Amino acid sequence: MEQSVNALPVRYRTQPTESGHRIGIATLNSERSLNALSLAMVQSLTEQLTAWATDSQIVCVWLDGAGDKAFCAGGDIRAIYEDAKAHPGEVSTAVTEFFTQEYRLDHLIHRYAKPLIVWGSGIVMGGGLGLMAGASHRLVTDTSRIAMPEISIGLFPDVGGTWFLNRMPGHCGRFLALTGYGMNGADARYVGLADHYVASHRREGLLGALSALGWHGSARTDHDLLSSYLRGIEESDIAALPASRLHRDQGEIDQLMGGDSLATVAEALASLESEQTWLLRARDSFAAGSPITAQLIWHQLSAGAELSLEQVFRQELVWAVRCAQRGDFIEGVRALLIDKDRQPQWQYVTLAAVPDGLLDQLHSSPFAVDPLADLKEH
Numbered sequence: 580m581e582q583s584v585n586a587l588p589v590r591y592r593t594q595p596t597e598s599g600h601r602i603g604i605a606t607l608n609s610e611r612s613l614n615a616l617s618l619a620m621v622q623s624l625t626e627q628l629t630a631w632a633t634d635s636q637i638v639c640v641w642l643d644g645a646g647d648k649a650f651c652a653g654g655d656i657r658a659i660y661e662d663a664k665a666h667p668g669e670v671s672t673a674v675t676e677f678f679t680q681e682y683r684l685d686h687l688i689h690r691y692a693k694p695l696i697v698w699g700s701g702i703v704m705g706g707g708l709g710l711m712a713g714a715s716h717r718l719v720t721d722t723s724r725i726a727m728p729e730i731s732i733g734l735f736p737d738v739g740g741t742w743f744l745n746r747m748p749g750h751c752g753r754f755l756a757l758t759g760y761g762m763n764g765a766d767a768r769y770v771g772l773a774d775h776y777v778a779s780h781r782r783e784g785l786l787g788a789l790s791a792l793g794w795h796g797s798a799r800t801d802h803d804l805l806s807s808y809l810r811g812i813e814e815s816d817i818a819a820l821p822a823s824r825l826h827r828d829q830g831e832i833d834q835l836m837g838g839d840s841l842a843t844v845a846e847a848l849a850s851l852e853s854e855q856t857w858l859l860r861a862r863d864s865f866a867a868g869s870p871i872t873a874q875l876i877w878h879q880l881s882a883g884a885e886l887s888l889e890q891v892f893r894q895e896l897v898w899a900v901r902c903a904q905r906g907d908f909i910e911g912v913r914a915l916l917i918d919k920d921r922q923p924q925w926q927y928v929t930l931a932a933v934p935d936g937l938l939d940q941l942h943s944s945p946f947a948v949d950p951l952a953d954l955k956e957h
Contacts, residue, residue: 588619590645591627593637594786598794600638603631604786607644613652614644616706618677624710625684632693638794638801640691641786642710643698647722647779650699651707654681656732660912663903670904670945678737678899679950681706682892685738686954689713689888692798694805699723699767700779709738712772716805719764720779721819725772728759730868732915733907733923735875737899741883741891747771749829750836756876757836757844758861759868765823775809778816785812824857831858841877845930869907869923870930875941889954896951901941 590608593601605627607614624642631637644650654677662673688695688710697711700720708727711717719725727736727744736744736756744752747770754760755770767773777785792808794801825832835851838844848862865873875898883891902908907925914923927933 587623588617589623589627594790596638596790596792596794598638598792598796600794600796601636602786602789603627603634603637603640605640605642607642607651610644610646610648612655613649613702614646614707615652615655616681616710617655617658618680621677621680621684625680625687628684628687628691628695632691635796637693638796639694639696639789639805641696641698641789642714643782644701644707647701649702649707650697651704651710652702653705653707656705656912657916659903660909660917664909667909668904670900674903675896675900675950678896681709681738682896682951683954685709685713686888686892689739690955690957691715694798694802696805698782699725699764699773700782704728706738708740708772712739712743715802716775716809717767717773718775718777718809719767719773720777720781721764721821722779723764723767723773724761725763725767726759726761727755728761728864730757730759730872730876731864731911733869733872733909733911733925734902735872735879735895735898737895739888739891739895741879741886741895742888743772745880745884748825749833751825751829751832753836753844753880754825754832754861756880757868757873758848758865760857760861760864762825763821763823765820766825769823769826774806775813776817776820777809777812778819781812781816824855828855828858841873841930845873867923869911869925870927870933871906871925871937871941872902872911873930874933874938875902875906878938878942887956889951889956892954893949893951896949897944897946898941900945901943904945905937905940 590606592604662671695714696716697714699711703725751770835847851862
């Protein structure tokens with residue numbers, strides 16, 4: 580019996596071009612869950628992107644999400660939660676498998692040779708940002724809402740966050756990681772997570788217009804061709820782009836986040852008084868977040884600045900499975916997504932109470948053989 584298109588984790592089609600080539604189009608297909616990234620989606624995307632990478636007819640890949648509300652609101656946290664909860668204190672095989680395959684997919688996108696467009700309209704969080712961050716042409720719109728809010732669920736900004744957060748202006752990366760601040764499209768462009776702004780109503784028209792580009796079949800030439808075309812679109816739409824708060828208030832963010840210890844930054848945030856409600860929300864999100872996660876984030880950004888992309892994914896895999904095993908992940912997901920009481924009972928009430936021994940465990944690999952040891956350095 581043929582599987583319904585509506586039941587497929589990712590929908591695929593190819594679109595012919597006037598040059599005789601084709602564009603591969605992949606659509607995350609779980610509109611009800613805001614296209615939360617499941618293991619089935621990860622496996623399907625990895626297989627299809629790998630096939631398209633070696634298909635000479637495919638000159639460009641387009642990745643979007645079903646519906647208008649979200650590209651991808653994150654990983655399928657509920658499934659990971661259920662398995663971690665069923666194996667308390669253990670390194671869960673299912674949790675390890677999900678993060679291993681997710682990071683492999685993210686790495687594939689970072690190293691993809693052909694132009695790969697991500698339509699980052701609507702909500703883009705967590706695992707969705709992992710898909711978007713490594714794409715060659717990342718589009719944001721007037722509806723883009725982008726965040727890494729892992730401090731609220733006892734995880735950490737993974738999916739390559741160690742890589743891209745450390746490459747942002749000033750202390751923006753530290754601010755985003757510790758507060759979970761939700762960026763708009765202009766913010767994302769400012770910090771290097773987006774390449775072009777396009778009005779949200781353009782999706783179907785833009786897809787059609789791509790068919791008329793003079794694709795060459797040479798990845799480098801086609802990259803330049805696509806970039807030039809998107810810059811032209813952006814010039815006509817840019818006036819409608821809302822302002823970037825991160826850009827406007829970079830000085831204040833750097834002052835808040837510029838301390839040489841987490842305790843200093845926490846004190847600066849706690850004493851923050853401002854008429855800007857978005858800064859106060861960021862302050863409160865940090866205060867309500869997991870102290871274990873905050874400590875891990877501080878180490879993540881401090882120790883990870885010099886890591887290669889491949890080393891980043893290997894280290895993040897260690898942290899991810901350890902957070903599910905020993906961190907606040909189970910309790911954070913329970914409070915936010917399962918019981919929805921928004922009253923997490925973190926293991927430790929304050930940052931200072933988190934023991935060094937626990938942090939040492941989070942940093943130590945549980946693997947006899949690194950599951951990502953074969954990722955190839957660029």
